[in-house]
Amino acid sequence: MxxxxxxxxxxxxxxxxxxxxxxxxxxxxxxxxxxxxxxxxxxxxxxxxxxxxxxTPGAIPYRGPGSWTALSPSVGLLYNNGTTPSYLSLPLGLTNGGSGQTTAALARSAAGFNIEGYTGHGDSIYTILSTDRTVGLTATLTAARIWTLPAASSVNAGAEIIVGDFAGGISSVNTLTVQRSGSDTINGASSTVLNTAFARVALRSDGVSKWSTSSSSSGSTNLNIKTPKDYGAACDGVTDDSLAIQAWFDGIRNYAYVGWGVPGATCLFGNNTIYGGGFASMVSVRSGTIIFGNYMTLKLKNSAQQNAGLNFYDGAGHPDQTSGASNVDIYQLIIDGNRTNQTNTLGSAALIYIVSSTRITLRDVRAINGRTDGFYVGGDSSGNGNTTFFRLENVEANNNYRTGLSLVGATRGVITGSRFNATSNTNNDGTQCGVDFEADGATTANTFITIENSSAFNNGGTLTTSGGSGFCFFGGNNSNLTADGLSASGNQKYGLWGGTPGEVTVTRLRGATNGTALINGATDWLPVNVQKGSANGCGTGFSCVGVPN
Structure with missing residues (x-):
């Protein structure tokens, strides 16, 4: 008192x-x-x-429930629960918003907030824990290994897990695949692959079901660029890279990355078990794809399935022409059908198959040695639509089985500076033309297309009509087509053949040494005063203008 x-x-x-x-x-x-x-x-x-x-030294007086009293001294943080003061022990634990640690380094470690941490693992499979932060390979791999991520929902949104090769133990053969848990996705795909020594990948979770990656792996000098090797392809001309090639196309879709070819390399495909059956030799090209191929070759493996090649397709399951792709730009890529090593008569497929698609650009792309068409552009307006707004620039089809380029239901396109050579077969299969405008019906009409400054040389075949001709127009449903500055030489029958061609304007045509004539006898569809010519002539009314072959 x-x-x-x-x-x-x-x-x-x-x-x-x-x-x-x-x-x-x-x-x-x-x-x-x-x-x-x-x-x-x-x-x-x-x-x-x-x-x-x-x-007691350090005691603190306070008013208790009934009277004044003193709080005994202690080391801690003074805390009042509203009626009675007390001390929280230091350092504060995780349940009280602290780290429970006495230094900054320990506070960031797994013993504290788990911001930083390292887990080493050797030459075996591993299931990454949700508490792992950096998981490092500590040994040289003796076989390809798979490490599985935790569920994206098991970590906070924005949490990052890094997987890296700290031992230099990864190679193009003994790769390390980081795969999803359950139905999660990694950049829209099921996995990502490290295939060079000291490669790493950083994965960030949305806290629900998706992981997004940025990686440092083979061939990628910029994190916005992905090569097939980033998805496990060897591209050595020997290894079957089918699944890795499909993973590459899936990974770069929707502008996620720019596809970057391995310069001059050959990647084998043709065993895509995702599709299986008669579609196992196909690879789907998705919407929003940009590829700079650097003259990389995608080569079909021996004894491929009936349908083989790149299919512009956005759907799920096997490609069945039900959902075309849009906004695709491909440059400097080679598709090799490996014709001499195919046992199947592959029929009406194509090495590059563009159906019901829109806004497609191919430049400096080659489709060669196909047991199929080289290029196919088309669609059906009664189904999923014609292909529209396409451009083929400086493309080449060479030594294909049926036709170099087929157009069946295409509209508003340009074909320029290209060549379509050496189509041949003896089975009377296909039109056997360098380029075939084949508008078979009203729903597969070809309209508003220009082909210019292009050539068709040395095409052959056994069909009694168009077989072995350079440029072919038939079907009766072509309209507003323009053919200008064409060169057609050395073809087995005609340089230019028309059977009920429809509405076609032909200007500046030249050719020589065609087996029958430069132009077939259907003169009613040609411009006024233009008549068929001899095998080595330009034809009356044509101006002989050289077109590079």
Whole structure:
């Protein structure tokens, strides 16, 4: 009790003191009654007053539920729950918003907030834990290995896991595949592959079902570029890269990355077990694909399935022409059908098959040695639509089985600076033309297409009509077609053949040494005053203008 004051009634008379020392008050210390006296302030606020509550050094007085008391001293953070103060032990644990650690390094480690951490693993499969942060390969792989991510939902949104080769133990043969858990996706695919020594990949979760990656792997000098090797392809001309090639096309779709070919390399495909059956030799090209091929070759393996090549297709399951691709640009890529090593008569397929697609550009692309067409562009307006807005520039079809380029249901396109040579077969299969505008019906009409400054040389075949001709127009449903600056020489029958061609404007045609004539006898569809010519002539009314072959 600091001092006592007696209750004064309205009639009470205050006691008078003649002299009061400075810095003092009138009162009485203690708990018993007695006379008042002048108390120096120093005695009132001395430690002896608080000693009435506690004499323990460091004790803190506080008002308890019924009276004043003291909180015993402790090391910690003073905390009040609303009625009673107490101490939280230091360092604060995770449940109280702290790390439980005494240094910054420990606070960032797995013992604290788990911001940084390293888990080493050797030459075997591994299931990555949700608490792992960096998982490092510590040994040389003796076989291809798979490490499986935790579920994306098992970590916080934005959490990152890094997988890296710290031992230099990965090779193009003994790769390390980082695969998803369950139905999660990794950049839209099921896995990503490290295939060079010291490669690494950083994966960031959306906290639900998706992982996004940025990687440092073979051939990728920029994280916005992906090569087939980033998805496990060897591209050595020997290894079957079918699944890796499909994973590459799936991984770069929707502008996720720019596809970058391995310069001059050959990647084998033709055993795509994702599709299986008669479609196992196909690879799907998806919407939003940009590829700079650097003259890389995708080569069909021996004894491929009936349908083989690149199919512009966005659907699920095997490609069946039900969902074309859009906004695809491919440059400097070679597709080799490996014709001499195919046992199947592959029929009406194509090495590059563009159906019901839109806004497609191919430049400096070659389709060669196919047991199929080289290029096929088309669709059906009664189904999923014709192919529209396409451009083939400086493309080449050479030594293909049926036709160099077939157009069956295409509209608003340009074919320029290209050559279509050496189509041949003896089975009377296909039109056997360098280029075939084959508008068979009203729903597969070809409209508003220009072919210019292009050549068709040395095409052969056994069909009695068009077999072995350079440029062929028939079907009756062609309209607004323009053929300008064409060169057709050395073809088995005609340089230019038309059987019910439709509406075609032909200007500047030249050719020589065609087996029958430069132009077949159907003169009614040619421009006025233009007649068929001899095998080595330009034809009356044509101006002989050289076109590079």
């Amino acid at each position: 600091l001092f006592a004051v007696t209750n004064l009634s309205s009639a009470a008379i205050a006691q008078q003191f003649q002299t009061i020392p400075p810095q003092s008050v009138i009162g009485r210390l203690g708990s018993s009654s007695g006379p008042a006296s002048a108390l120096p302030l120093s005695s009132i606020f001395s430690t002896s007053v608080f000693d009435q509550l506690s004499t």
